[in-house]
Amino acid sequence: MVIMSKSSANSFEDSDCICSYGMKLPWDINDPKLPQQELKQFDSFQEWTDGYVRFIYSAEDKNAQRHLSGWAMRNTNNHNCQILKKSCLGVVVCSQSCVLPDGTKMQLRPAICDKARQKQQKKLCSNCNAALELIPCRGHSGYPVTNFWRLDCKAIFFQAKGVHDHPRPESKSETEVRRSAVKRQMSSSHLAQKKRFLESEAGRYHDSGGHMHHLSYMEGPEHFSLITEPSFPIPPQHYSSFQNTDPYKASYDSVSFDGEALPAFQKCSNPRLYMPRPPCGYEFAVPGYISSSSYPSFYKDSNSPPDADHVHLNGPQQNFGGLNVSDRNFDSTIKNHGWKQIFGKTGCDYGQAQTNAAHPYYNGDYSCRYGNTPSPTASTLQTVITTTTKVSYQPYKSSMVKYSDNIYDIKNLPNYNHMTDNTAETIFPEVKTQEDFGVIRSALGYEQDIVPTKSERVESLDAYRYGGCTPGNYSEHVGHSFRYENNEY
DNA sequence: CGCTGCGGGCAGC
DNA sequence: GCTGCCCGCAGCG
Incomplete structure (x- = not known):
């Protein structure tokens, strides 16, 4: 140097x-x-x-x-x-400034399109159900x-x-990855549901209803924002925590908010430690x-x-x-x-x-x-x-x-x-x-x-x-x- | 459906 | 005139 x-x-x-x-x-x-x-x-x-x-x-x-x-x-x-x-x-955050399980906060990428952004703001925080705030x-x-x-x-x-x-929002690439992941998961889960539905034609109770409900709640990609980031070049100890798994799967399970996938993303990609920075x-x-x-x-x-x-x-x-x-x-x-x-x-x-x-x-x-x-x-x-x-x-x-x-x-x-x-x-x-x-x-x-x-x-x-x-x-x-x-x- | 770029138009200064 | 901002449109993926 x-x-x-x-x-x-x-x-x-x-x-x-x-x-x-x-x-x-x-x-x-x-x-x-x-x-x-x-x-x-x-x-x-x-x-x-x-x-x-x-x-x-x-x-x-x-x-x-x-x-x-x-x-x-x-x-x-x-x-x-x-x-x-x-x-x-700017950035979309939880209006309640709720703290995610890993101690970080929600920081979503505002939709660029005005209409999409308005929709986005109507959605709820995936963590605490509070309103989102731009x-x-x-x-x-x-x-x-x-x-x-x-x-x-x-x-x-x-x-x-x-x-x-x-704060920094989720990067565009992160958002894209997540969205595509959501789509993938949506389609795959949809297929899985169909399959399960066919398998349970007899009318036996299964969890598809609950699943569906969950999906509808989690409809927007925003709700997955902080969950996964498979391609993010993060330290091995974190990256490996989900690189061999399907990170998107977990994102559909609210329980997974407490799972390991979330911290991996949260700590390494989105979350911003608001350290004072020099004006210089x-x-x-x-x-x-x-x-x-x-x-x-x-x-x-x-x-x-x-x-x-x-x-x-x-x-x-x-x-x-x-x-x-x-x-x-x-x-x-x-x-x-x-x-x-x-x-x-x-x-x-x-x-x-x-x-x-x-x-x-x-x-x-x-x-x-x-x-x-x-x-x-x-x-x-x-x-x-x-x-x-x-x-x-x-x-x-x-x-x-x-x-x-x-x-x-x-x-x-x-x-x-x-x-x-x-x-x-x-x-x-x-x-x-x-x-x-x-x-x-x-x-x-x-x-x-x-x-x-x-x-x-x-x-x-x-x-x-x-x-x-x-x-x-x-x-x-x-x-x-x-x-x-x-x-x- | 959302992102992107373009451009008209408006308001404030 | 400059600027910020709103809006609609079109192309694209």
């Missing part, structure tokens, strides 16, 4: 603290021209992005193509066909966190704005590593619903769970192994381990978003941050100067300031932080996927100018590119 170890001796002002490739290049989703020619690599897909982060994915990345997110994001019309905007729907996301100045996707030739540019102020988390642009959606209540916007706070301190939140989930779509096994090796614990404890040990700023003892004075630039750039529809050129005039004047001082770039938004002035435990990230990433093997070594960082920032909006003609503006040796740092 070259970057971390070397830059760790320097202040946080180092751009090296920015770990994603997308964060290393100065760009904003609204820029008329996105960096193209200087793209030497791409970020690996991040399912659980959080904070003001940017990534540049390969246009061939399937997940990026699908604009996937672990968060339940719905399409939002921003009247800009160039940029796809999505806003977070916790809206207000992580972006009181509005839902927004994700922006923009395809530009070879790359898919991703930018997120806002910090999720609610996204400063490092490594949501994949510290993509916790958990924040202390004071971290929330003032207009957040007061009752949402209980969520923050409830239930386990694994900060790295998202990484696991995300990687499942790729090749996560190795990376998860890395985690195991690092912490020597079960994956279920990764977040905890990371929180308490690996990450010094997961102690909740740090400055927060609202406890700090925003930088002048940050405030003026707020408009840039929230600009989602039409490109606003004014804020970028200064950035152009910056690009050419001091390409190294990325912190001074408006784009990076807006990136940090309100939390920019937080005091960071830079050194340790970066070292820790280095360790983590190294163990994860991410340095190859996401973070280029310093010598690999070649950027042609002078090419970053604003001309016409035709995507294809960008190369014409490219003059020369200069090499950017970070070893100087």
Whole structure:
């Protein structure tokens, strides 16, 4: 891990603290021209992005193509066909905040479709029969966190704005797995019932009635949300607890809520330990590593619903769970192994381990978003941050100067300031932080996927100018590119 | 049936 | 004008 170890001796002002490739290049989703020619690599897909982060994915990345997110994001019309905007729907929880047998809480993925979501909210908590409640996301100045996707030739540019102020819902892949499982089970149980019915034609009493009743109650996939997760790459001790069985079977039996399948899923996939997370988390642009959606209540916007706070301190939140989930779509096994090796614990404890040990700023003892004075630039750039529809050129005039004047001082770039938004002035435990990230990433093997070594960082920032909006003609503006040796740092 | 993206339209600022 | 948000529609699986 070259970057971390070397830059760790320097202040946080180092751009090296920015770990994603997308964060290393100065760009904003609204820029008329996105960096193209200087793209030497791409970020690996991040399912659980959080904070003001940017990534540049390969246009061939399937997940990026699908604009996937672990968060339940719905399409939002921003009247800009160039940029796809999505806003977070939050998370569905039990209105009674009931505690599941394993001590965690229900956190369902809100249905994306409005109608489906309304239906979903009419259903009852599978654990306590209480009503379900949708916790809206207000992580972006009181509005839902927004994700922006923009395809530009070879790359898919991703930018997120806002910090999720609610627990993580079940990931999309988890939901899909569960739904398909439910369907399978429904059909199989239906067949089984038919069979049993035929076998008991004589009218003998059997339990099909009760079963049916149960099924009707458990009709929605939501009711199985926390039960199973067969494909989730979780620690062997948990995974093996049901990998050789049919996890869906158990989900049909309410008794199984107390069974082993539930904890396996609960602890490793969905449940979020709401550990205070550093506001600087996204400063490092490594949501994949510290993509916790958990924040202390004071971290929330003032207009957040007061009752949402209980969520923050409830239930386990694994900060790295998202990484696991995300990687499942790729090749996560190795990376998860890395985690195991690092912490020597079960994956279920990764977040905890990371929180308490690996990450010094997961102690909740740090400055927060609202406890700090925003930088002048940050405030003026707020408009840039929230600009989602039409490109606003004014804020970028200064950035152009910056690009050419001091390409190294990325912190001074408006784009990076807006990136940090309100939390920019937080005091960071830079050194340790970066070292820790280095360790983590190294163990994860991410340095190859996401973070280029310093010598690999070649950027042609002078090419970053604003001309016409035709995507294809960008190369014409490219003059020369200069090499950017970070070893100087 | 639900997810996704698109786009019209409206309201607030 | 920008933004958030609602709505309906269509394509897809």
